[in-house]
Amino acid sequence: MRYDSITDAIGNTPLVRIDPAVHGLRSIDLYAKLEMLSPFGSVKDRTAWNMARPELAAAVESGSQIVELSSGNTAKALAVIAGMHGLRFKSVTNRMRIPEIKELLLLLGAEIEELPGQSECLDPTNTEDPLTLFHQALSGSDSPLLHTDQYFNPRNIQAHAAGTGPEIITDLGGAPDWFIACVGTAGSSTGVATVLRAHDPSVRVVGLVAAKSDFIPGIRTRDEVHEVGLFDPRTYDSIEEVDSGEAIDGMVTLIRRCGMLAGPTGGAAYFGALRHLREIDATLTERKTAVFIVCDRVESYLSYIRHRRPELLGGTRARHAIGDLTAAEVAAAPAISVQDARPWIDAVRPLVIDLRSTFAYSALHMAGAVNIVDEIFGELLRGGLPFSLKQPVLLACPVGEQSARYAALLTRMGHPDCRSLTGGIVAWRDAGAPLERD
Numbered sequence: 117m118r119y120d121s122i123t124d125a126i127g128n129t130p131l132v133r134i135d136p137a138v139h140g141l142r143s144i145d146l147y148a149k150l151e152m153l154s155p156f157g158s159v160k161d162r163t164a165w166n167m168a169r170p171e172l173a174a175a176v177e178s179g180s181q182i183v184e185l186s187s188g189n190t191a192k193a194l195a196v197i198a199g200m201h202g203l204r205f206k207s208v209t210n211r212m213r214i215p216e217i218k219e220l221l222l223l224l225g226a227e228i229e230e231l232p233g234q235s236e237c238l239d240p241t242n243t244e245d246p247l248t249l250f251h252q253a254l255s256g257s258d259s260p261l262l263h264t265d266q267y268f269n270p271r272n273i274q275a276h277a278a279g280t281g282p283e284i285i286t287d288l289g290g291a292p293d294w295f296i297a298c299v300g301t302a303g304s305s306t307g308v309a310t311v312l313r314a315h316d317p318s319v320r321v322v323g324l325v326a327a328k329s330d331f332i333p334g335i336r337t338r339d340e341v342h343e344v345g346l347f348d349p350r351t352y353d354s355i356e357e358v359d360s361g362e363a364i365d366g367m368v369t370l371i372r373r374c375g376m377l378a379g380p381t382g383g384a385a386y387f388g389a390l391r392h393l394r395e396i397d398a399t400l401t402e403r404k405t406a407v408f409i410v411c412d413r414v415e416s417y418l419s420y421i422r423h424r425r426p427e428l429l430g431g432t433r434a435r436h437a438i439g440d441l442t443a444a445e446v447a448a449a450p451a452i453s454v455q456d457a458r459p460w461i462d463a464v465r466p467l468v469i470d471l472r473s474t475f476a477y478s479a480l481h482m483a484g485a486v487n488i489v490d491e492i493f494g495e496l497l498r499g500g501l502p503f504s505l506k507q508p509v510l511l512a513c514p515v516g517e518q519s520a521r522y523a524a525l526l527t528r529m530g531h532p533d534c535r536s537l538t539g540g541i542v543a544w545r546d547a548g549a550p551l552e553r554d
Contacts (some may be wrong), residue, residue: 123197125155126165127279131287131407134386138373143400144393147292148370148386149284149409151304152378156193158412159280159304160266164193166275167264175262176201182262187212188334189412190266190301195224203262211473213491214333216416230475266301268345276307284308284407291316294406296389298324298335298381299355302347304409309351323352324388327359329517333420334381334411335363339515356392358384361439364425366390371414379417382410423491434498441524449524452535454547457510466508466533469493471518472541480551482512482544490518497522501529509534516540 119125130153134146151159168182175182182198184190187209198205206227212218221228266272285291291312297305305323312319325341326332338357341347349355360380367383370376378386385408393406414421422429424439452460461468468485470477477487488496490513496502503509509531511519516539523536537544545551 122155122200123165123169126161127154128283129153131284132374132376134374138369139390141390141393141397143403144293144397145403145405146389146393147288147405147407148374148376148382149280149407150376151280152376152382152410152413156189156196157416158189158193159409160189160411161193162275162279163266163272163301163303164190164197164264166278167266167269167271168194168197168262170271171262172197172201172203175203178260179203180260180262181206182264183208184264184266185209186266188214188217190264191221191226192217192224194264195221195226199225210475213331214417215419220416230473266303270346272301272303272346273307273310276304277311278307280304280409281308281311285312285315288405288407291319292407293318293404294320294322294389294393296322296324296385296392296406296408298332298358298385298388298409298411299341299347299352300334300336300344300381302341302344302351304411306346306348306351308409320353321351322388322392323355324358324384325355326384327357329521330359332358332360332363332380332384333417334379335384354392356388358388360424362387362391364421364428367414368428370410376410377414378410379412379414380420381412382408385409385411423494436497436500436525436529438494438497438521438525441521441528445524445528446521449520450527450533450535451516451520451523451538452510453538454543454549457535457537457544458549460535461510464508464533466510466535467503468510468512470541471511471513471522476514476541478554480541480545480553482541483550483552485512490522493522497525497529501526501531505531510537511535512537512541512544514540515542 130150132148132150139146154161181204182194183206184194185208191207195205207221208229295312299305309321326335326337328337363380363384366387367378367380370378370386389408427433468482470481470485470487471490511522513519516537519536523534526534
């Protein structure tokens with residue numbers, strides 16, 4: 117095939133059947149849509165190109181800059197597109213959690229601006245969050261910047277309604293019986309689901325989100341997904357959770373058994389698809405089909421894998437890992453309300469550990485709190501307790517979910533007086549409790 121531009125190669129990705137010997141389904145043919153083979157490496161290539169293309173000529177003429185609130189694949193694709201057209205690109209985010217992505221963006225010539233904020237992602241309802249304020253400024257009609265706005269731009273959905281969905285129908289000779297999709301900006305899942313259901317209203321759509329307080333690159337948690345402007349719960353027949361361990365297990369199967377160098381998001385889609393379909397498969401009397409998307413490649417996530425499953429990369433598994441906690445342990449984690457925490461802090465002078473990003477901590481934090489970002493705190497605990505058993509500890513995070521997990525881990529490790537701040541910094545702020553700013 118001959119193309120005049122690399123952007124002409126976006127789309128028309130393969131639909132590959134997963135060997136039944138791998139997935140074990142008796143009556144369901146399972147297919148992977150390999151968006152990882154798009155030229156810039158992900159499903160976001162379609163989104164970025166479809167959002168930026170109509171405005172590029174005007175942006176080039178005015179010497180504008182492309183800006184997007186992204187710390188992942190959308191930013192990567194837009195950085196490439198900007199460079200091809202002689203434009204600058206800026207990625208704005210609260211936190212770059214994947215070092216390889218950050219380094220790749222810098223290599224592509226991107227400018228990265230990490231704003232202080234109270235959560236890890238855009239919440240349009242929080243009018244005090246710096247990232248939200250920045251988004252509002254970008255979205256104004258008088259903004260001189262080309263803001264592609266992936267969380268609210270309908271062209272995100274249209275990219276998949278015009279391309280990904282019809283390609284699946286063409287390759288299968290019809291719509292599948294199930295479409296299983298991880299939900300990030302909700303663009304690909306909504307666009308594909310719309311087209312599949314238009315072809316066959318009986319198509320069942322399963323949306324996959326990350327488990328509470330967990331992190332899978334490119335996937336929102338059940339709470340976070342409601343902050344996305346394109347998300348509509350009516351798109352999905354069911355919304356189910358996948359945790360990072362399950363995502364990595366699915367990823368390893370795709371890599372080692374199927375030859376697909378998928379990242380954790382693709383692994384989550386595969387694992388979630390199998391879990392949803394296995395019980396149904398046992399009741400079927402005729403053949404059915406199901407499709408999931410492999411969003412991107414594994415190479416950008418080696419540090420993520422090393423942190424969670426070091427044995428896969430020749431390391432050893434930590435004795436004390438947050439991923440090993442049971443749901444019951446987390447539910448039983450010691451916690452303290454804002455109302456009770458204030459006199460307790462005055463009485464016992466605990467070590468207050470703020471687990472949020474450096475930028476969120478800089479924006480607002482509790483007086484005397486020490487900032488240890490959650491991943492770094494997890495690394496500290498791998499070697500044992502980093503402080504005395506006699507030292508009371510109060511853990512705080514945005515809304516009290518991640519701090520509860522670490523309080524459970526410290527309890528398992530034998531600490532007698534560690535507590536999670538119920539509701540986190542958001543609850544502390546809403547109660548009018550004092551906060552400091554760096």
